[in-house]
Amino acid sequence: MKGIEEGVAYAAQCWNSGFNCAESVLRGMCLSQGIELSDQARRMSTPFGGGIGRSEDICGALAGGVLAIGASIGRTRSEEDRLPSYEAAGMFYKKFQDRFGSTQCKVLNMGDFKSPQHKKRCQAFVEEATRLGLEVLRKH
Secondary structure, eight states: OOOHHHHHHHHHHHHHTTOOHHHHHHHHHHHHHTOOOOHHHHHHTGGGHHHHTTOOOBOHHHHHHHHHHHHHHOOSSTTSOOHHHHHHHHHHHHHHHHHHSOOBHHHHSTTOSSSHHHHHHHHHHHHHHHHHHHHHHHHO
């Protein structure tokens, strides 16, 4: 397992290399947790960018963190306990909402996908979502 800040730095690197918010947070959190994602798993995060297909609904950075929580402590069989992942995802959601005041892309990004401010603003969401998600996982 790597440190939280290493995961945050990798998420920022992914963001700056052209991956979207969900892809970046998923990759950063999984790197920090020592989880090797398959190509298929990495592709699954792509449509969450821009608040799910640019619908500007749930923030992609938040969605990517929830996906990483599932990759870390989710279940693979129905008889396994789902509550640890539910609790961690719920805690992550609350921390994200408390930190940023919203979980909606349209509020956080202000409907802006074109300006330089968007890149800077969303990088902060990517970095902090990665940090918050990893802090939650470290407690579980």
